[in-house]
Amino acid sequence: MALGLLIYGALAESGMAQTLDLINISADFSSEAQAVQESVNNQPRTEYQPIGIRLGQFLSFGDTALSPQAVSDPTLTPLRPGATPDKSAASLRDSQVNSFLLRPGLETDLVFDDNVFRVDERTVSDTIFVLRPTLTLESDWLNHFVDIKVGGEFGRHQDFKDEDYDDYFISTRPRIDVDEHTVLELELGYSSAHTERGSTDDELEGPEPAIDRLLNVEADWQYQADKYSTRMLYRYSQIDALDNGQIERDFLDAHGHVWLLRQGYELTTGTTAWLRPGLLFIDYRQSRDDNGFVRDNQGWSFVAGLTIDRSAVSFLELGLGVLFHDFEQNGLDDFLDLVYVGRLLWNITPLFTLDVKAERTVEVVESTSAPISLDDSVSLELAWDPRENLIFGATTGFTRSDYATLPGQDKEEDRVEIGFNVQYLLNSNLYVEARYDYEQLDSSQAGSDYQNNVFTLRAGVQL
Amino acid sequence: MTFWHPKRGCRRNSRLIELLFLVGLLLFSGAARAQLSDYLLGPGDKISLKVFGHADLSGQTTVGSDGTIAVPLVGQVKAATFTVPELKERIVTRLNRDFVVDPKVSIEVLNYRPFFILGEVNKAGKYDYIVGITVRKAIAIAEGYTRRAKHDPVLLIREDRQGVPVRYKASLNTPVHPGDTIEVVRRLF
The missing domain is CATH 3.10.560.10 (Outer membrane lipoprotein wza domain like)
Known part of the structure; x- marks a missing residue:
């Protein structure tokens, strides 16, 4: 795992935590594709979605009283995060601050992990109880959107108490519907999260899981008119790596800047050609670490691609380009290499989705011997919902990480991940899930290989 | 040795198409007729009953929930589960037996049930x-x-x-x- 921290606020509704790799020169621009929205995992399940607690119309702008009718009018559908905003002139005119919804949620996991420390030999297992509360306050407006999310993840081990962790986050995501062509999305988040055992961030092997605190600011400007579309994304990240016992981690404190521009032109209906240049800068607070290693690095990439989104059945995105990366450390070779991105999402039937992704990215890592790794990853995900409230999933992924190291310290890792899960939605307030995850790491560094199996039983409550 | 004549070939083709079209039309109309003729009347169907030369015996009626219709002079006649020709035959038989000599009856369904x-x-x-x-x-x-x-x-x-x-x-x-x-x-x- 790169400098990824657990930001599960955005996924409070689904009750699933996920890792966001905040500092890499990549972004998902396909979330609004028809087929993606029609896929099994993105299906609106109105009967099983929490309705939230309405706080009432307690806000108003000047003399413009809030119109409760606007809310009760069934023809006016409030926008939800990720939904395509209704940018018609009439709806913009009608957009008023209306009310807010409060969405509390609580997940509990019972986890059995057969290799808690992710080691090759003398593995030990443990049972972990995880509590994951979240609280979201979100707007319920016809246009524009804002939310504030607060949450945490607290893990308690039955045997290895030192592995217990307390993670938390707070984030806000305002969205401004500027006009019928333009949307500006912002994000401000702060989180504190432990690094998982076995991840590259855990290379220092402290007595307890290391903790990273991350401040993240993102601005995403989207413009679409006729055949042209432009998207500009800027992301600033600040990492504060806390010391772990006697292990100093201050040398990992850094600022990261990512710029991405995506310029698209619709060749024919549903087929868009695009160009995506990007820049990445990582600036460490300490000019050199304790070993005299200079970690500062920067790079750029330029990708040209094609997106085919002609129907709700399939979505294809292919991109190919080059990336360049250079380092301040003498002896670390700058490199110019090919970069690619690909995704095929196919709703084989209305109830069965296949999602294949492949990508090469530069990942910022917390390895002592390398500031970044060049990752080639491919993943396959299947989702099937034979009933509205019963969702089966299967995932498999392979990642090859090639670390940028000094000569003689070569490090490569192959990571295989396989997972199965079944989620059962009891009603709009309760759900349960069972998961199985397998992970295998083959490293060029002796003693770093491991395999582990994780079984999870999850229950969630949401209002 | 035979040579294919383009014009003749075209004419033959066009004749063949015409023939196929006519056959298709006949089959289609036959199917449509079959569709209506094998339709079994049921409660809710509104029908028009005409007895030629006997306006007082003609009129409109709806098949009742008991599956019958009221026919002047004859009284209640079961219509449900019968096709239109079968119902027509039943009414002709009943009228011919007691009231009208060689009645000419026509029945048309005005409104079908949903x-x-x-x-x-x-x-x-x-x-x-x-x-x-x-x-x-x-x-x-x-x-x-x-x-x-x-x-x-x-x-x-x-x-x-x-x-x-x-x-x-x-x-x-x-x-x-x-x-x-x-x-x-x-x-x-």
């Missing part, structure tokens, strides 16, 4: 019957399939002559009869 559609469609319910409607058109009227619908085949429930509902597997081109119930079932994959 059909029903349920299951995985966006708007299940009762819909007015339209002559010539097929399962495909009926589903379109019901605002199409839901995401979970099995598209083909669908179930069609139709009452037989004994009034017993019988379930058929129907394709999208199957004609719908008044009183039919179409059930679009749920798919598994």
